[in-house]
Amino acid sequence: MSEQVNIAVAGALGRMGRALAQVVEDDPRAHLAARFDRPGVEGEGLTDLAGALAAAQVILDFTTPEASVALAEKAAGRGGPALVIGSTGLSPDQIRRIATAAERIAIVRSGNYSLGVNLLMGLVRQAAAALPALDWDIEILETHHQRKVDAPSGTALMLGQAAADGRSVDLEKVAQRGRDGITGARRPGDIGFAVLRGGGVIGEHSVMFAGESETLTLTHTALDRGLFARGAVAAALWVADKGPGLYDMQDVLGMKDR
Numbered sequence: 001m002s003e004q005v006n007i008a009v010a011g012a013l014g015r016m017g018r019a020l021a022q023v024v025e026d027d028p029r030a031h032l033a034a035r036f037d038r039p040g041v042e043g044e045g046l047t048d049l050a051g052a053l054a055a056a057q058v059i060l061d062f063t064t065p066e067a068s069v070a071l072a073e074k075a076a077g078r079g080g081p082a083l084v085i086g087s088t089g090l091s092p093d094q095i096r097r098i099a100t101a102a103e104r105i106a107i108v109r110s111g112n113y114s115l116g117v118n119l120l121m122g123l124v125r126q127a128a129a130a131l132p133a134l135d136w137d138i139e140i141l142e143t144h145h146q147r148k149v150d151a152p153s154g155t156a157l158m159l160g161q162a163a164a165d166g167r168s169v170d171l172e173k174v175a176q177r178g179r180d181g182i183t184g185a186r187r188p189g190d191i192g193f194a195v196l197r198g199g200g201v202i203g204e205h206s207v208m209f210a211g212e213s214e215t216l217t218l219t220h221t222a223l224d225r226g227l228f229a230r231g232a233v234a235a236a237l238w239v240a241d242k243g244p245g246l247y248d249m250q251d252v253l254g255m256k257d258r
């Protein structure tokens, strides 16, 4: 067997952290080199951040925006390891700081590591380009479990970006992220976001193209959290030998050139 890739898991006690560790342990190409959580949190088999930085070729980071930025800057400052970041809810400034860190180390960042969502992004871009904005409204609906803290989801924002790219418009200028009360009629060209939270829903995303006499809806449903973990571990194996740069799951899946 060829050499295994040493992978550490940040946020190891979280929902994704636990799923990620399981997938790494089950993959013969990977070795679970370290698991760590919030500084000061101890637990069986947990190391600290310094131990993880020293042991890992790649760290899987599904934590919080603040933790991901701090980790990216720390890793960049010492020239590694590479990172696979899945945290969502990042501000534009936090996204910029991760991009700056990626000038010194390899970082994969995506709001969704599933194959289906990454394929859906291409379909949404294509549909948005084909359907004239004056006749077709775009609305994005996402549903997640009751414990999710950010909204709209990272995936919903990626799908909104894909729709905006298809229409060659700036998402910031057309995004409609909250409606309540007397909102006035829908502004032509807006891309709307709607958010549901409840129970244990892993993640559902729909993009509706609404015309006057017909609607077209593209939907992705995640059936199990391990889906994202398997995609993230595939990204870790992919990025382990990459040079500095900011990559996404479309790079990992080889979808960029199609």
Ligand SMILES: NC(=O)C1=CN([C@@H]2O[C@H](COP(=O)(O)OP(=O)(O)OC[C@H]3O[C@@H](n4cnc5c(N)ncnc54)[C@H](OP(=O)(O)O)[C@@H]3O)[C@@H](O)[C@H]2O)C=CC1
Residues within 6 Å of the ligand: 010, 011, 012, 013, 014, 015, 016, 017, 036, 037, 038, 039, 062, 063, 064, 065, 067, 085, 086, 087, 088, 089, 110, 111, 112, 113, 114, 150, 154, 228
């Ligand atoms: N890109 C994708 O495909 C996916 C992305 N996500 C995203 O991943 C993130 C995590 O989701 P989820 O696992 O459900 O959340 P959880 O809250 O269950 O897990 C996050 C974990 O990270 C820990 N943590 C917080 N700060 C640090 C730190 N500085 N260093 C190390 N660990 C830290 C948390 O500790 P504490 O509880 O003490 O705060 C917690 O244990 C979210 O942003 C979510 O949206 C989720 C699924 C898929």
Ligand SMILES: O=C(O)C1=N[C@H](C(=O)O)C[C@H](O)C1
Residues within 6 Å of the ligand: 088, 111, 112, 144, 148, 152, 153, 154, 155, 156, 202, 203, 204
């Ligand atoms: O918090 C979650 O659970 C999820 N977060 C990601 C997002 O914000 O899009 C991906 C997935 O939908 C699950």
